Amino acid sequence: LAKTTQPISMDSYEGQEVNITCSHNNIATNDYITWYQQFPSQGPRFIIQGYKTKVTNEVASLFIPADRKSSTLSLPRVSLSDTAVYYCLVGDLSSNTGKLIFGQGTTLQVKP
């Protein structure tokens, strides 16, 4: 799986938009980009997934430039409950096992 690089931590305030960027310079043609969210003492939770351009769901948006060497998770108007660790993963759909390899993630701290 392609290696990803994210900022270790970010701070924000309630009501702000938060953008977390992930670098994946060695992303392969078949790789998708997926983001997970993890609260303390809980398992990770799927947020969003995309291949190129922009994907939006009820929780977040994912922006992927044409070269796909990076991606940005956008959280609109964060609240205190969005304080969590956010993981960016890339992986090959042709893999014959469901293998997720997590990096260090980005710890987002939302302040009042």
Next chain:
Amino acid sequence: ETGVTQTPRHLVMGMTNKKSLKCEQHLGHNAMYWYKQSAKKPLELMFVYSLEERVENNSVPSRFSPECPNSSHLFLHLHTLQPEDSALYLCASSQTGTSVLTDTQYFGPGTRLTVL
């Protein structure tokens, strides 16, 4: 509530004990996973079961022994653990276990294990 439950939520054991962690999924999935998350470290994949057959063993020491009696249940049997095995053990399930990331994994809350 993700549809994946784990018991116990907390476990303290000595190095000579034998214990088991249990995971149950109520989602009708056919793939199940064990992950280990140590303090300030990324999640590490331990085992993958697809259709009750082990398809991945990520160089895990033999003191960890998984068992998947059916597609809804997964166990992790623990024997003669070391203090460095103390971690959060997470179970996950997915629909097929064959498509890495579009095959979304649903995680349980984890078992916090402390080895004395």
